[in-house]
Amino acid sequence: MYPIRDFLSRSVVEYEMFDTNNEASLPQNRPEAVSRIGNCPAIEFPDGQFVINPTLEEVAAHLGWINKPSYEEYDLSIYGAGPAGLSAAVYAASEGLKTILVEREAIGGQAGTSSLIENYMGFPDGISGAELAERARQQALKFGVEILLLREGIRGSFHDNRIHVQLKGGGTMVSKANICATGVEYARLHLPGEERFFHRGVYYGAGASEACFCGGKDIFIVGGGNMAGQAASYFSGFARKVYMVIRRDSLSHTLSDYLVKRIKGISNVEVLYNSEVAELEGDDELSRIKITNNKDNTDKWHDTSKLFICIGGNPNTDWAIESKIIRCPSGYLVTGSDLINHEGFKNSWQLDRLPYHLETSRPGLFAAGDVRFNSVKRVASAVGEGAMAVTQVHQYLAGL
Numbered sequence: 001m002y003p004i005r006d007f008l009s010r011s012v013v014e015y016e017m018f019d020t021n022n023e024a025s026l027p028q029n030r031p032e033a034v035s036r037i038g039n040c041p042a043i044e045f046p047d048g049q050f051v052i053n054p055t056l057e058e059v060a061a062h063l064g065w066i067n068k069p070s071y072e073e074y075d076l077s078i079y080g081a082g083p084a085g086l087s088a089a090v091y092a093a094s095e096g097l098k099t100i101l102v103e104r105e106a107i108g109g110q111a112g113t114s115s116l117i118e119n120y121m122g123f124p125d126g127i128s129g130a131e132l133a134e135r136a137r138q139q140a141l142k143f144g145v146e147i148l149l150l151r152e153g154i155r156g157s158f159h160d161n162r163i164h165v166q167l168k169g170g171g172t173m174v175s176k177a178n179i180c181a182t183g184v185e186y187a188r189l190h191l192p193g194e195e196r197f198f199h200r201g202v203y204y205g206a207g208a209s210e211a212c213f214c215g216g217k218d219i220f221i222v223g224g225g226n227m228a229g230q231a232a233s234y235f236s237g238f239a240r241k242v243y244m245v246i247r248r249d250s251l252s253h254t255l256s257d258y259l260v261k262r263i264k265g266i267s268n269v270e271v272l273y274n275s276e277v278a279e280l281e282g283d284d285e286l287s288r289i290k291i292t293n294n295k296d297n298t299d300k301w302h303d304t305s306k307l308f309i310c311i312g313g314n315p316n317t318d319w320a321i322e323s324k325i326i327r328c329p330s331g332y333l334v335t336g337s338d339l340i341n342h343e344g345f346k347n348s349w350q351l352d353r354l355p356y357h358l359e360t361s362r363p364g365l366f367a368a369g370d371v372r373f374n375s376v377k378r379v380a381s382a383v384g385e386g387a388m389a390v391t392q393v394h395q396y397l398a399g400l
Protein backbone atom coordinates (compact mmCIF):
# COMPACT_ATOMS: atom_id res chain seq x y z
CA MET A 1 0.00 0.00 0.00
CA TYR A 2 2.84 2.41 0.80
CA PRO A 3 4.13 2.60 -2.81
CA ILE A 4 0.67 3.58 -4.06
CA ARG A 5 0.15 6.18 -1.34
CA ASP A 6 3.64 7.56 -1.89
CA PHE A 7 3.13 7.73 -5.65
CA LEU A 8 -0.23 9.54 -5.31
CA SER A 9 1.09 11.98 -2.70
CA ARG A 10 4.21 12.80 -4.69
CA SER A 11 2.07 13.25 -7.79
CA VAL A 12 -0.23 15.62 -5.89
CA VAL A 13 -3.27 13.47 -6.57
CA GLU A 14 -5.87 14.01 -3.88
CA TYR A 15 -7.23 10.82 -2.35
CA GLU A 16 -9.22 9.60 0.59
CA MET A 17 -8.10 6.46 2.33
CA PHE A 18 -10.16 3.91 4.25
CA ASP A 19 -8.84 1.13 6.43
CA THR A 20 -10.78 -2.04 5.60
CA ASN A 21 -9.84 -3.48 8.99
CA ASN A 22 -11.57 -0.60 10.73
CA GLU A 23 -15.29 -0.77 9.99
CA ALA A 24 -16.02 2.61 11.48
CA SER A 25 -13.78 4.31 8.91
CA LEU A 26 -15.41 2.68 5.88
CA PRO A 27 -17.61 4.68 3.52
CA GLN A 28 -21.23 3.81 4.28
CA ASN A 29 -22.30 4.19 0.66
CA ARG A 30 -20.00 1.50 -0.77
CA PRO A 31 -20.54 -1.69 1.28
CA GLU A 32 -20.51 -3.94 -1.80
CA ALA A 33 -17.15 -2.55 -2.95
CA VAL A 34 -15.58 -2.91 0.46
CA SER A 35 -16.65 -6.52 0.81
CA ARG A 36 -14.80 -7.38 -2.44
CA ILE A 37 -11.48 -5.98 -1.33
CA GLY A 38 -10.33 -8.46 1.28
CA ASN A 39 -6.89 -7.55 2.50
CA CYS A 40 -5.60 -5.99 -0.74
CA PRO A 41 -5.33 -2.31 -1.49
CA ALA A 42 -8.05 -1.17 -3.86
CA ILE A 43 -8.71 2.12 -5.60
CA GLU A 44 -11.86 3.68 -6.86
CA PHE A 45 -10.92 6.18 -9.57
CA PRO A 46 -12.86 9.38 -10.35
CA ASP A 47 -14.38 7.71 -13.44
CA GLY A 48 -15.99 5.11 -11.13
CA GLN A 49 -13.65 2.24 -12.05
CA PHE A 50 -12.75 0.06 -9.11
CA VAL A 51 -9.40 -1.74 -9.26
CA ILE A 52 -8.21 -4.24 -6.69
CA ASN A 53 -4.47 -4.47 -6.00
CA PRO A 54 -3.44 -2.18 -8.87
CA THR A 55 0.16 -1.83 -10.02
CA LEU A 56 1.62 1.67 -10.18
CA GLU A 57 1.46 1.39 -13.98
CA GLU A 58 -2.29 0.74 -13.74
CA VAL A 59 -2.73 3.69 -11.39
CA ALA A 60 -0.82 5.96 -13.79
CA ALA A 61 -2.81 4.69 -16.78
CA HIS A 62 -6.12 5.32 -14.97
CA LEU A 63 -4.98 8.86 -14.25
CA GLY A 64 -4.33 9.36 -17.95
CA TRP A 65 -0.53 9.40 -17.77
CA ILE A 66 1.41 7.85 -20.60
CA ASN A 67 4.22 5.34 -20.67
CA LYS A 68 4.84 5.00 -24.42
CA PRO A 69 6.63 7.58 -26.58
CA SER A 70 4.53 9.06 -29.40
CA TYR A 71 7.38 9.86 -31.79
CA GLU A 72 10.25 7.82 -33.17
CA GLU A 73 12.75 10.55 -32.56
CA TYR A 74 13.09 13.65 -30.37
CA ASP A 75 15.43 16.63 -30.40
CA LEU A 76 16.04 16.11 -26.71
CA SER A 77 15.39 13.32 -24.27
CA ILE A 78 15.70 14.00 -20.56
CA TYR A 79 16.02 11.23 -18.00
CA GLY A 80 14.78 12.02 -14.51
CA ALA A 81 11.93 14.36 -13.58
CA GLY A 82 13.43 15.90 -10.46
CA PRO A 83 14.04 19.65 -10.35
CA ALA A 84 16.88 19.48 -12.91
CA GLY A 85 14.94 17.39 -15.43
CA LEU A 86 11.72 19.37 -15.01
CA SER A 87 13.51 22.67 -15.42
CA ALA A 88 15.31 21.40 -18.53
CA ALA A 89 11.99 20.17 -19.93
CA VAL A 90 10.27 23.53 -19.39
CA TYR A 91 13.09 25.51 -21.00
CA ALA A 92 13.66 23.08 -23.88
CA ALA A 93 10.02 22.88 -24.93
CA SER A 94 9.44 26.60 -24.46
CA GLU A 95 12.35 27.15 -26.84
CA GLY A 96 10.88 24.87 -29.47
CA LEU A 97 12.76 21.59 -28.98
CA LYS A 98 10.76 18.40 -29.44
CA THR A 99 11.30 17.10 -25.93
CA ILE A 100 10.54 13.97 -23.97
CA LEU A 101 10.99 13.61 -20.22
CA VAL A 102 11.32 10.07 -18.87
CA GLU A 103 10.77 9.34 -15.17
CA ARG A 104 10.97 5.93 -13.58
CA GLU A 105 8.96 6.79 -10.45
CA ALA A 106 6.96 9.88 -9.57
CA ILE A 107 7.51 13.44 -10.76
CA GLY A 108 9.63 15.59 -8.44
CA GLY A 109 12.59 13.37 -7.60
CA GLN A 110 14.04 13.83 -4.13
CA ALA A 111 12.54 17.29 -3.89
CA GLY A 112 9.09 15.76 -4.45
CA THR A 113 9.43 13.93 -1.14
CA SER A 114 10.22 17.07 0.83
CA SER A 115 7.40 18.25 3.07
CA LEU A 116 8.51 21.88 2.90
CA ILE A 117 11.26 23.51 0.86
CA GLU A 118 11.97 26.77 2.60
CA ASN A 119 15.08 28.04 0.87
CA TYR A 120 13.88 28.07 -2.75
CA MET A 121 13.72 31.63 -3.96
CA GLY A 122 10.27 33.12 -4.44
CA PHE A 123 8.45 31.11 -1.76
CA PRO A 124 8.92 32.99 1.53
CA ASP A 125 6.58 30.61 3.36
CA GLY A 126 8.12 27.56 1.72
CA ILE A 127 6.46 25.15 -0.69
CA SER A 128 6.00 21.41 -0.51
CA GLY A 129 8.24 19.56 -2.94
CA ALA A 130 5.28 17.75 -4.46
CA GLU A 131 3.48 21.02 -5.16
CA LEU A 132 6.58 22.59 -6.70
CA ALA A 133 6.99 19.54 -8.92
CA GLU A 134 3.33 19.51 -9.92
CA ARG A 135 3.54 23.15 -10.96
CA ALA A 136 6.61 22.37 -13.06
CA ARG A 137 4.86 19.35 -14.59
CA GLN A 138 1.92 21.51 -15.66
CA GLN A 139 4.28 24.14 -17.05
CA ALA A 140 6.20 21.51 -19.02
CA LEU A 141 2.97 20.04 -20.41
CA LYS A 142 1.79 23.52 -21.38
CA PHE A 143 4.87 23.94 -23.55
CA GLY A 144 4.31 20.54 -25.16
CA VAL A 145 6.78 18.26 -23.35
CA GLU A 146 5.88 14.61 -23.54
CA ILE A 147 6.20 13.03 -20.11
CA LEU A 148 6.71 9.30 -19.88
CA LEU A 149 6.09 8.00 -16.38
CA LEU A 150 7.21 4.76 -14.76
CA ARG A 151 9.79 4.13 -17.46
CA GLU A 152 13.52 3.92 -16.92
CA GLY A 153 16.49 4.39 -19.20
CA ILE A 154 18.91 1.53 -18.67
CA ARG A 155 21.51 1.62 -21.44
CA GLY A 156 22.69 4.12 -24.03
CA SER A 157 24.41 3.68 -27.37
CA PHE A 158 25.69 6.46 -29.57
CA HIS A 159 25.68 6.37 -33.37
CA ASP A 160 24.37 8.36 -36.40
CA ASN A 161 24.73 11.51 -34.28
CA ARG A 162 21.88 10.14 -32.19
CA ILE A 163 21.55 8.75 -28.71
CA HIS A 164 19.66 5.48 -28.54
CA VAL A 165 18.46 4.68 -25.04
CA GLN A 166 17.07 1.31 -24.18
CA LEU A 167 14.09 1.51 -21.82
CA LYS A 168 13.48 -1.03 -19.10
CA GLY A 169 10.57 -3.23 -20.12
CA GLY A 170 11.35 -2.84 -23.84
CA GLY A 171 11.60 -0.12 -26.45
CA THR A 172 14.27 2.32 -27.49
CA MET A 173 14.18 6.08 -27.35
CA VAL A 174 16.09 8.01 -30.00
CA SER A 175 17.10 11.64 -29.65
CA LYS A 176 19.67 14.05 -31.00
CA ALA A 177 20.75 15.16 -27.54
CA ASN A 178 20.19 13.92 -24.04
CA ILE A 179 20.23 15.38 -20.54
CA CYS A 180 20.86 12.94 -17.75
CA ALA A 181 19.18 14.34 -14.64
CA THR A 182 18.81 11.13 -12.70
CA GLY A 183 19.90 12.49 -9.33
CA VAL A 184 20.87 10.09 -6.61
CA GLU A 185 19.37 6.98 -5.14
CA TYR A 186 18.84 6.75 -1.42
CA ALA A 187 21.68 5.08 0.38
CA ARG A 188 20.95 1.95 2.42
CA LEU A 189 22.18 1.15 5.90
CA HIS A 190 22.99 -2.42 4.75
CA LEU A 191 21.65 -4.03 7.90
CA PRO A 192 20.37 -7.60 7.99
CA GLY A 193 16.61 -7.57 7.37
CA GLU A 194 16.61 -4.09 5.82
CA GLU A 195 15.19 -5.34 2.51
CA ARG A 196 12.55 -7.43 4.29
CA PHE A 197 11.22 -4.43 6.22
CA PHE A 198 11.31 -2.11 3.18
CA HIS A 199 7.92 -0.32 3.18
CA ARG A 200 7.05 -2.37 6.28
CA GLY A 201 8.54 0.00 8.77
CA VAL A 202 11.74 0.96 6.94
CA TYR A 203 11.51 3.85 4.49
CA TYR A 204 14.16 5.64 2.42
CA GLY A 205 13.78 9.38 2.51
CA ALA A 206 10.91 10.77 4.46
CA GLY A 207 7.76 10.20 2.46
CA ALA A 208 5.31 12.81 3.69
CA SER A 209 2.48 10.39 2.90
CA GLU A 210 3.55 8.25 5.88
CA ALA A 211 3.13 11.08 8.40
CA CYS A 212 -0.54 10.39 9.12
CA PHE A 213 0.43 6.86 10.20
CA CYS A 214 2.88 8.17 12.79
CA GLY A 215 0.23 9.54 15.15
CA GLY A 216 1.08 8.78 18.78
CA LYS A 217 4.17 6.76 17.82
CA ASP A 218 7.88 7.03 18.52
CA ILE A 219 9.62 7.31 15.18
CA PHE A 220 13.31 7.30 14.23
CA ILE A 221 15.06 9.26 11.51
CA VAL A 222 18.61 8.31 10.57
CA GLY A 223 20.79 11.14 9.30
CA GLY A 224 21.78 14.67 10.20
CA GLY A 225 21.49 16.50 6.89
CA ASN A 226 18.75 18.84 5.69
CA MET A 227 16.65 15.96 4.40
CA ALA A 228 16.61 14.41 7.89
CA GLY A 229 16.16 17.76 9.64
CA GLN A 230 13.14 18.68 7.53
CA ALA A 231 11.65 15.26 8.10
CA ALA A 232 12.11 15.55 11.88
CA SER A 233 10.47 18.96 11.91
CA TYR A 234 7.53 17.77 9.78
CA PHE A 235 6.95 14.44 11.54
CA SER A 236 7.07 16.12 14.97
CA GLY A 237 3.59 17.43 14.17
CA PHE A 238 2.27 13.87 13.97
CA ALA A 239 4.44 11.53 16.05
CA ARG A 240 4.56 11.28 19.85
CA LYS A 241 8.32 11.57 19.71
CA VAL A 242 10.85 11.90 16.90
CA TYR A 243 14.40 10.66 17.41
CA MET A 244 17.16 11.77 15.05
CA VAL A 245 19.99 9.25 15.02
CA ILE A 246 23.29 10.82 13.99
CA ARG A 247 26.86 9.59 14.04
CA ARG A 248 28.44 12.94 14.86
CA ASP A 249 28.37 14.83 18.13
CA SER A 250 26.71 17.92 16.64
CA LEU A 251 24.12 18.79 14.03
CA SER A 252 25.87 21.93 12.92
CA HIS A 253 28.36 20.14 10.62
CA THR A 254 25.60 18.80 8.41
CA LEU A 255 22.39 20.76 8.95
CA SER A 256 21.51 24.30 7.78
CA ASP A 257 21.55 26.78 10.60
CA TYR A 258 17.81 27.56 10.36
CA LEU A 259 17.01 23.87 10.76
CA VAL A 260 19.42 23.42 13.69
CA LYS A 261 17.59 26.23 15.50
CA ARG A 262 14.19 24.81 14.60
CA ILE A 263 15.05 21.26 15.70
CA LYS A 264 16.38 22.52 19.03
CA GLY A 265 13.12 24.38 19.61
CA ILE A 266 10.81 21.38 19.09
CA SER A 267 10.06 19.68 22.39
CA ASN A 268 9.25 16.23 20.98
CA VAL A 269 12.39 15.92 18.84
CA GLU A 270 15.42 14.34 20.49
CA VAL A 271 18.80 13.96 18.79
CA LEU A 272 20.73 10.78 19.61
CA TYR A 273 24.34 11.89 19.04
CA ASN A 274 27.30 9.54 18.33
CA SER A 275 24.74 6.87 17.50
CA GLU A 276 23.82 4.47 14.74
CA VAL A 277 21.15 1.87 14.12
CA ALA A 278 22.76 -1.53 14.58
CA GLU A 279 19.92 -4.07 14.29
CA LEU A 280 16.33 -4.34 13.09
CA GLU A 281 13.74 -6.75 14.48
CA GLY A 282 10.15 -7.68 13.78
CA ASP A 283 7.93 -10.36 12.24
CA ASP A 284 6.07 -9.12 9.17
CA GLU A 285 6.65 -5.50 10.10
CA LEU A 286 9.45 -3.68 11.89
CA SER A 287 8.81 -3.64 15.64
CA ARG A 288 12.09 -2.60 17.28
CA ILE A 289 15.57 -1.35 16.54
CA LYS A 290 18.88 -1.49 18.37
CA ILE A 291 20.84 1.74 18.62
CA THR A 292 24.50 1.72 19.47
CA ASN A 293 26.14 4.71 21.08
CA ASN A 294 29.70 4.73 19.76
CA LYS A 295 30.99 7.12 22.41
CA ASP A 296 30.15 5.12 25.49
CA ASN A 297 29.85 1.75 23.68
CA THR A 298 26.31 1.02 24.83
CA ASP A 299 23.38 -0.59 23.04
CA LYS A 300 19.72 0.15 23.61
CA TRP A 301 16.61 -1.42 22.05
CA HIS A 302 13.72 0.91 21.14
CA ASP A 303 10.19 -0.16 20.17
CA THR A 304 9.22 1.45 16.87
CA SER A 305 7.41 0.64 13.66
CA LYS A 306 8.78 3.60 11.70
CA LEU A 307 12.40 4.08 10.68
CA PHE A 308 13.17 6.70 8.05
CA ILE A 309 16.63 6.49 6.50
CA CYS A 310 17.72 9.92 5.27
CA ILE A 311 21.45 9.54 4.73
CA GLY A 312 21.79 10.91 1.23
CA GLY A 313 22.47 8.75 -1.77
CA ASN A 314 24.57 7.50 -4.63
CA PRO A 315 24.22 8.31 -8.32
CA ASN A 316 22.58 5.63 -10.40
CA THR A 317 25.03 5.68 -13.31
CA ASP A 318 26.21 2.09 -13.78
CA TRP A 319 24.75 2.22 -17.30
CA ALA A 320 27.55 4.69 -18.18
CA ILE A 321 30.30 2.11 -17.58
CA GLU A 322 29.50 0.16 -20.73
CA SER A 323 29.53 3.33 -22.87
CA LYS A 324 32.84 4.39 -21.26
CA ILE A 325 31.41 7.71 -20.13
CA ILE A 326 33.75 9.25 -17.61
CA ARG A 327 32.58 9.11 -13.99
CA CYS A 328 34.30 10.05 -10.76
CA PRO A 329 35.21 7.19 -8.38
CA SER A 330 31.86 7.64 -6.58
CA GLY A 331 29.95 7.30 -9.86
CA TYR A 332 28.98 10.94 -10.54
CA LEU A 333 29.11 11.99 -14.20
CA VAL A 334 32.07 14.25 -14.90
CA THR A 335 31.42 17.23 -17.19
CA GLY A 336 33.06 20.26 -18.80
CA SER A 337 36.42 21.47 -17.55
CA ASP A 338 36.49 18.76 -14.86
CA LEU A 339 37.05 16.31 -17.73
CA ILE A 340 40.20 17.92 -19.06
CA ASN A 341 42.64 16.42 -16.61
CA HIS A 342 40.77 13.18 -16.36
CA GLU A 343 42.57 10.02 -17.31
CA GLY A 344 41.04 8.71 -20.52
CA PHE A 345 39.55 11.99 -21.70
CA LYS A 346 42.14 12.74 -24.40
CA ASN A 347 41.65 9.30 -25.94
CA SER A 348 37.87 9.41 -25.92
CA TRP A 349 37.14 13.03 -26.94
CA GLN A 350 37.49 13.45 -30.70
CA LEU A 351 36.09 16.94 -31.37
CA ASP A 352 38.07 20.15 -32.00
CA ARG A 353 36.11 22.03 -29.37
CA LEU A 354 36.25 21.38 -25.63
CA PRO A 355 33.18 19.93 -23.87
CA TYR A 356 30.55 22.43 -22.77
CA HIS A 357 30.29 23.07 -19.04
CA LEU A 358 27.57 20.43 -18.49
CA GLU A 359 28.56 18.09 -21.31
CA THR A 360 29.90 14.65 -20.42
CA SER A 361 32.72 12.87 -22.22
CA ARG A 362 30.10 11.85 -24.84
CA PRO A 363 29.28 14.79 -27.14
CA GLY A 364 25.57 15.60 -26.93
CA LEU A 365 25.09 13.85 -23.58
CA PHE A 366 24.70 16.39 -20.78
CA ALA A 367 24.38 15.97 -17.04
CA ALA A 368 22.46 18.31 -14.74
CA GLY A 369 21.69 18.36 -11.04
CA ASP A 370 22.77 15.96 -8.31
CA VAL A 371 24.01 13.28 -10.72
CA ARG A 372 26.79 15.58 -11.89
CA PHE A 373 30.24 15.51 -10.31
CA ASN A 374 30.80 18.63 -8.20
CA SER A 375 27.15 19.73 -8.28
CA VAL A 376 25.75 21.69 -5.37
CA LYS A 377 22.91 19.32 -4.30
CA ARG A 378 20.20 21.92 -3.92
CA VAL A 379 16.85 22.44 -5.63
CA ALA A 380 17.84 25.86 -6.96
CA SER A 381 21.13 24.67 -8.41
CA ALA A 382 19.46 21.63 -10.02
CA VAL A 383 16.85 23.95 -11.58
CA GLY A 384 19.64 26.27 -12.75
CA GLU A 385 21.67 23.46 -14.25
CA GLY A 386 18.59 22.09 -16.05
CA ALA A 387 18.08 25.46 -17.73
CA MET A 388 21.78 25.89 -18.45
CA ALA A 389 22.04 22.44 -20.00
CA VAL A 390 19.34 23.37 -22.51
CA THR A 391 21.35 26.37 -23.72
CA GLN A 392 24.30 24.04 -24.29
CA VAL A 393 22.05 21.54 -26.06
CA HIS A 394 21.15 24.33 -28.52
CA GLN A 395 24.87 25.02 -29.09
CA TYR A 396 25.51 21.32 -29.62
CA LEU A 397 22.59 20.91 -32.06
CA ALA A 398 23.70 23.98 -34.02
CA GLY A 399 27.04 22.27 -34.64
CA LEU A 400 25.60 18.97 -35.91
Ligand SMILES: Cc1cc2nc3c(=O)[nH]c(=O)nc-3n(C[C@H](O)[C@H](O)[C@H](O)COP(=O)(O)OP(=O)(O)OC[C@H]3O[C@@H](n4cnc5c(N)ncnc54)[C@H](O)[C@@H]3O)c2cc1C
Pocket residue numbers: 079080081082083084085102103104105106107108109110111112113114115116117118119120151152153154181182183184205206226227228230316368369370371376377378379380382
Ligand atom coordinates in the same frame (compact mmCIF):
# COMPACT_ATOMS: atom_id res chain seq x y z
C1 LIG B 1 13.57 15.07 1.83
C2 LIG B 1 14.46 16.03 1.08
C3 LIG B 1 14.40 17.36 1.36
C4 LIG B 1 15.21 18.27 0.67
N1 LIG B 1 15.10 19.59 0.95
C5 LIG B 1 15.79 20.50 0.25
C6 LIG B 1 15.60 21.89 0.49
O1 LIG B 1 14.82 22.30 1.36
N2 LIG B 1 16.29 22.75 -0.27
C7 LIG B 1 17.16 22.35 -1.23
O2 LIG B 1 17.71 23.20 -1.92
N3 LIG B 1 17.37 21.03 -1.48
C8 LIG B 1 16.70 20.09 -0.76
N4 LIG B 1 16.91 18.76 -0.98
C9 LIG B 1 17.86 18.36 -2.03
C10 LIG B 1 17.20 18.48 -3.41
O3 LIG B 1 15.91 17.91 -3.37
C11 LIG B 1 18.04 17.82 -4.47
O4 LIG B 1 19.29 18.47 -4.52
C12 LIG B 1 17.35 17.94 -5.83
O5 LIG B 1 16.10 17.26 -5.81
C13 LIG B 1 18.22 17.35 -6.94
O6 LIG B 1 17.48 17.39 -8.11
P1 LIG B 1 17.83 16.47 -9.36
O7 LIG B 1 16.79 16.80 -10.38
O8 LIG B 1 19.24 16.62 -9.72
O9 LIG B 1 17.69 14.97 -8.86
P2 LIG B 1 16.54 14.18 -8.10
O10 LIG B 1 15.67 15.09 -7.33
O11 LIG B 1 17.25 13.08 -7.39
O12 LIG B 1 15.65 13.56 -9.27
C14 LIG B 1 16.14 12.52 -10.09
C15 LIG B 1 14.97 11.80 -10.72
O13 LIG B 1 15.47 10.90 -11.70
C16 LIG B 1 14.72 9.69 -11.66
N5 LIG B 1 15.55 8.64 -12.28
C17 LIG B 1 16.68 8.07 -11.77
N6 LIG B 1 17.20 7.18 -12.65
C18 LIG B 1 16.38 7.20 -13.74
C19 LIG B 1 16.39 6.52 -14.99
N7 LIG B 1 17.37 5.66 -15.31
N8 LIG B 1 15.40 6.76 -15.88
C20 LIG B 1 14.41 7.65 -15.58
N9 LIG B 1 14.34 8.32 -14.41
C21 LIG B 1 15.33 8.12 -13.51
C22 LIG B 1 14.46 9.49 -10.19
O14 LIG B 1 13.35 8.63 -9.98
C23 LIG B 1 14.17 10.94 -9.75
O15 LIG B 1 12.81 11.26 -9.86
C24 LIG B 1 16.13 17.82 -0.31
C25 LIG B 1 16.21 16.45 -0.60
C26 LIG B 1 15.38 15.56 0.08
C27 LIG B 1 15.45 14.09 -0.25
